[in-house]
Amino acid sequence: MAQHQNRRVILKERATGLPKPELFETVEDDAPSPGPGEVLINNVYVSADPGMKGWISVARNYASVETGTTMKAFSVGVVVESNHPDVREGQVVAANTGWAEYVVADPESPTFRTVNPDDAPISTALGILGINGFTAYCGLLEVGQPKPGDTVVVSTAAGAVGSAVGQIAKIKGCRTVGIAGGPEKTALCTEVFGFDAAIDYKATDDMDAALRASCPDGVDVYYDNVGGTTLDILLGQINLHGRVVICGTAATESWIPQPAGLRPERNLLVNRIRMEGFLTFDFVKQYPQAHTDLLQWLKDGKLAYREDIAEGLETAPAGLAGLYAGTNKGRQLIRVRPDPFV
């Protein structure tokens, strides 16, 4: 087999706060060799995800990255070597690999899947037809369980997950209210992603009143990507038997020490609210159905999405840091090499 020179980004140091580019380093070495049953992928796109803050934090998490190893990431690329009978060279595949040009993956992994480049741009396999779409779909429908007529509030509503949540909720017959930072993002919410209302939390000094005005019938589902004081306020406005999907905690920079907020238990008790942590990987069995529905909605023109694609693997750490500064204009991807399908 041909030996490929590889470039990859490793984690040098774990984060105590927001991810900084200095925590990472780009290294060059030989590409790994796939073992029995494995495949070698030449990545085209890798992602920068808000959840990565937790993966590299010194605090415990569901998906830690060890120092000295390649930073984990979602990726889509082309198989260049296959030791698996069902995967052939040249196939486009999405997998959970890392910030690297060449990666080895196991096609038996539940998150490995083939991608049809005729369906949509292959970059969508990392966004609306991938982790973001699946996260929105499973978190909203499986945990949030919206009913037609419900009011669904979403934070980071202009983001890749939030915008998908809002649009899926709309497809399911709900009233949708987005929370985002800045007039550009709130305009995206209402004009591109079809939210019924959007609140600019940066321009609002009374979130409680702003929410009440946008949610005259209260809130039935809160899909929460931020936590913090926004969650505190929402909990006071959740209707009887409402649901809170805890999908992210972007509003809190560091969990060491654990910060204080308003006690939630009385709100939970009085209105019998269910507040539940959600991790998309618990729902991989629903991914095929999610993909089927999302692709159909995409083809029907019911799902808008936005991407912000940076050039070159070495830009990944800065792309990650930019997420928390809100500088990205859509799903933050990194193009590792020219996309062979555009």
Add this chain to the structure above:
Amino acid sequence: MAQHQNRRVILKERATGLPKPELFETVEDDAPSPGPGEVLINNVYVSADPGMKGWISVARNYASVETGTTMKAFSVGVVVESNHPDVREGQVVAANTGWAEYVVADPESPTFRTVNPDDAPISTALGILGINGFTAYCGLLEVGQPKPGDTVVVSTAAGAVGSAVGQIAKIKGCRTVGIAGGPEKTALCTEVFGFDAAIDYKATDDMDAALRASCPDGVDVYYDNVGGTTLDILLGQINLHGRVVICGTAATESWIPQPAGLRPERNLLVNRIRMEGFLTFDFVKQYPQAHTDLLQWLKDGKLAYREDIAEGLETAPAGLAGLYAGTNKGRQLIRVRPDPFV
């Protein structure tokens, strides 16, 4: 129909903190008359319940009592007049009525039920075979959903609900750990109610360490009757996909202003914990099954319970206040008149 002289306890003033006897007043007037389809009950026992703090609070709640009206309470008594074809005079019935000698009730109400005085002392209709047993049964089994081998932690574990939760969890094959205040109550937990371990929170200056020692495999279900800092600590020890049943918030004296605690959302997210408010009245359809199971377990000697019975309706406000001081020695009931079955 005979006109009965009535005595009842009314709420004079709503509470901003713990219920004080001065908030109530005993008044005398004529007994009410049952309307079409209704019955008149001569109560034998009424209850004092920890949840009453919320019912009379100035803060919003699921079951508010208005000033000037009879204090709501659970009751068991004898029907003295019936306008309902399925209820006859002399029948023993449990209902949600109030602190009064004579009360009118609607047999079509979902919480109205007849009581067989041959099954057990009729006072148990307000405890282990009534609201406490149903609350424990439905909250634990429907919301907590324990599996054999799970570790179930219960607060106010020596109390009427907590002790039933622990015993039902034990019957379901769980390891049970009780939290209670004082050596007398922890001894009750392990010696009378069969908990595998009990923690005296008043004698422990490191609850985190005490819980870890008592729960070497972590916590799968926390049945929470107190909230507050105990909940904060528990949330750091709940296992993957653990459940927290929010049944009461006794540790917090006042919710105005809403007090601060540790932010829960990161714990919920990392371990995908479900934290859910529980109100027993949402599960009245399960009460008949709960009664069947609880009665069988009681007859099998698998369910211990304790009662603390005060004499005379006028003692009810003091009995209620005593709950929060922890002076009661079991389910706090008030005997309104001599029990005709003992």
